[in-house]
Amino acid sequence: MAGDFSQVGIGWAVGMATGWGTYGSSLAVELARQGIEPAMFIVDPEMRLPQANIDLLRPAILKINSWREAASRGGLVLDFPMLIALGNGLEFADYLGGTRGRPHVGVPFFESAVIPPKNLADAKSRFDLIVAGSTWNADVMAQHGVANVRTCLQGVDLDLFRPGPKKGRFGDRFTIFSGGKLEYRKGQDLVVAAFKRFHKSHSDALLVTAWHNPWPQLAKGFANSHHVSLVPGIKPDGSLDIGGWLRLNGLPPTSFHDLGKLANAETPPVLREMDLAVFPNRCEGGTNLVAMECMASGIPVVLSRNTGHFDLIKPDNCYSLDVQIPMGEVLKRPDMDGWGETSVDELVAKMEQAYTDRADAARRGAAGAAFMKDWGWPAQVARLVATLREFS
16 A cells, blocks of 8 residues: 655754755755645754745644654654655664654765665665665665665755846956865865965956855864865854965955855855856765756856766766866775865866856856756656655
8 A cells, every 4th residue: 555645754954054954945845835745853943944935834834843742752653755864874863763654765965985784784674765865875875785776866946046147246356156064075175275376367366155064173174185274263153264264275365255154045146146166075975955056057167076976067067177086095095985086286277267268168057057957846856756656
């Protein structure tokens, strides 16, 4: 007998200012639009969504306390699909007292190809289906012998993130955007090193950063980098001192602009002011939501050819960073298998290419936006629901 598809459970914090939080809120909204009520157990009280989306989710929001109370009693069995977040190493934190769905679905976004044997065995026995957030994640699990894995990629809000004219916020500066929480894996040290060189020959260039990280301790990983000096400091309010770090690494104060903490819905008008976006990320477990939003906005993007970025890179829809030093192999770090170290020389060259040939950059931006047309949340959630039905 098939399970009930009038609801789908979301087993992680919806609405937090993180990739998981954005994924959860976007998924909840689109499920509701498609006539499927999201059963939410954990919601950030500061969830910032357009009022229309809050109104759409209101019936589900009113049931959160009852769902949480039912889960707290333990052993809750649902007659509809339940999505459970899995982290690095397929780590599973049971916040919901053993709540199970039909089917019971693991949703991993992991950044290490190392999966402890116990976690691997738990994933195989616990879940009816594993929904991978990237082809790379799916391939890693297949190599570990995990069955019933399907790739269902996250989407992008095409109503928000779309091409549009500049408003002149940054004047006639050549603006280069870098987004994603500040940490070694995201490769912002590579951005700093490349932009420092690029700015010396192009004083009109401006680096625009959206690097807020709610876990500032992760930025300590830059101690492993030979591209930057020191690690970012912490300001009295507990946030990262990004401006201070950039100045310490030789960037003139007028060469960069840090956006601070920016809500997802506040990002589109900023992105439409950009001439280029750069993502020399060493690893992405998913498909890099910020890069997807930039592509959907028609910005030419530079992407490292590794891990989750493989799903985004097609001929002429971006600038690809093809020189990738295999970090796991070179550093003898199995936990970094699949990670790639971008060449700073190549990153500078891509910046130069976009600066010099604006027409080609515009063509790549338009091709990226056209590519993302099939990545809207309606299409991606429909694909996810079809996969869930296959296993019900």
